Amino acid sequence: MPELPEVETIKNELLFHIIGRQIVSLALPWAGIVRELTVDDFISRLSGRTILGLARRGKYLIFSLDGPEALVMHLRMTGSLLVMPGCTEAGKFVRLVIYLDNGTAIHFRDPRKFGRVWLTPDIGAVIKKLGPEPLDRDFTPQVLAERLAKRSAPIKALLFDQGFIAGVGNMYADEALHLSGIHPLRPGKSLSGEEIERLYRAIQEVLTAAITRSGASVANYYRPGGELGTAHFDFRVAHFLNGKYCAVCGAPLERIRVRSRGTYYCPACQPL
DNA sequence: ATAAGGCCCTGACCGC
DNA sequence: TGCGGTCAGGGCCTTA
Numbered sequence: 531m532p533e534l535p536e537v538e539t540i541k542n543e544l545l546f547h548i549i550g551r552q553i554v555s556l557a558l559p560w561a562g563i564v565r566e567l568t569v570d571d572f573i574s575r576l577s578g579r580t581i582l583g584l585a586r587r588g589k590y591l592i593f594s595l596d597g598p599e600a601l602v603m604h605l606r607m608t609g610s611l612l613v614m615p616g617c618t619e620a621g622k623f624v625r626l627v628i629y630l631d632n633g634t635a636i637h638f639r640d641p642r643k644f645g646r647v648w649l650t651p652d653i654g655a656v657i658k659k660l661g662p663e664p665l666d667r668d669f670t671p672q673v674l675a676e677r678l679a680k681r682s683a684p685i686k687a688l689l690f691d692q693g694f695i696a697g698v699g700n701m702y703a704d705e706a707l708h709l710s711g712i713h714p715l716r717p718g719k720s721l722s723g724e725e726i727e728r729l730y731r732a733i734q735e736v737l738t739a740a741i742t743r744s745g746a747s748v749a750n751y752y753r754p755g756g757e758l759g760t761a762h763f764d765f766r767v768a769h770f771l772n773g774k775y776c777a778v779c780g781a782p783l784e785r786i787r788v789r790s791r792g793t794y795y796c797p798a799c800q801p802l
Numbered sequence: 803a804t805a806a807g808g809c810c811c812t813g814a815c816c817g818c
Numbered sequence: 819t820g821c822g823g824t825c826a827g828g829g830c831c832t833t834a
Binding site for chain 3: 531589606659690
């Protein structure tokens with residue numbers, strides 16, 4: 531499912547297909563993907579716009595346009611954006627099609643209908659609750675320490691809380707905790723300075739490595755050209771993809787639930 | 803303010 | 819083969 535590395539990959543690979551392209555028309559096979567506008571408004575305000583830029587913030591994609599509004603998308607769990615020839619019929623799970631002036635179209639495919647799009651003059655209103663970008667220069671171990679200082683929630687829950695850090699979801703939270711040897715149920719404020727430093731480096735490493743691998747193709751993640759990512763080949767615990775034993779120490783992995791999210795960890799490498 | 807649980811959705815999977 | 823039940827979880831909402 532798309533987390534920061536997957537959305538970053540989609541942004542990088544979609545960019546050259548869409549920059550400078552004009553939106554000539556749209557199709558909305560499932561109107562529910564637009565929530566704060568009527569479908570007619572959405573189509574009429576987006577038609578004819580030229581796409582000037584594409585950026586990522588957390589797990590959101592932000593398309594800047596030649597008008598006062600920006601197109602914002604969230605793929606949630608099962609969404610993907612696919613570049614197709616303009617004549618391709620929308621498949622079964624395609625919820626939105628954006629036809630471009632070069633004869634191609636972007637298909638927003640989303641089997642579970644969790645994905646959303648917004649057309650708004652105020653991007654800040656959509657993404658205002660997001661915490662810091664983990665790969666930004668100003669996200670430092672000190673910032674992480676300050677944010678953890680008064681939090682009693684399990685560290686795993688904090689890591690996938692978008693208001694705490696933007697972009698980390700269930701998979702990369704498990705990976706970062708395993709890499710740093712921290713038990714997912716440790717209260718945030720119980721982490722020592724040295725553990726915070728390790729966790730900080732682990733977050734950077736798992737996200738950066740996954741971007742290098744073009745994301746992890748778990749569930750319904752496809753890149754815009756339809757290719758899969760390979761980051762999950764490096765996973766140590768997430769989703770048990772590499773088997774049921776810890777790749778580091780050989781101990782059996784355990785699965786618990788944290789905030790109703792399946793959480794995988796090694797009880798030997800990550801003692802409580 | 804934080805913490806925790808439910809909800810939306812539907813394909814995949816399992817046991818019978 | 820078919821069927822019902824369960825699971826998966828991002829973000830948002832409600833409740834305490």
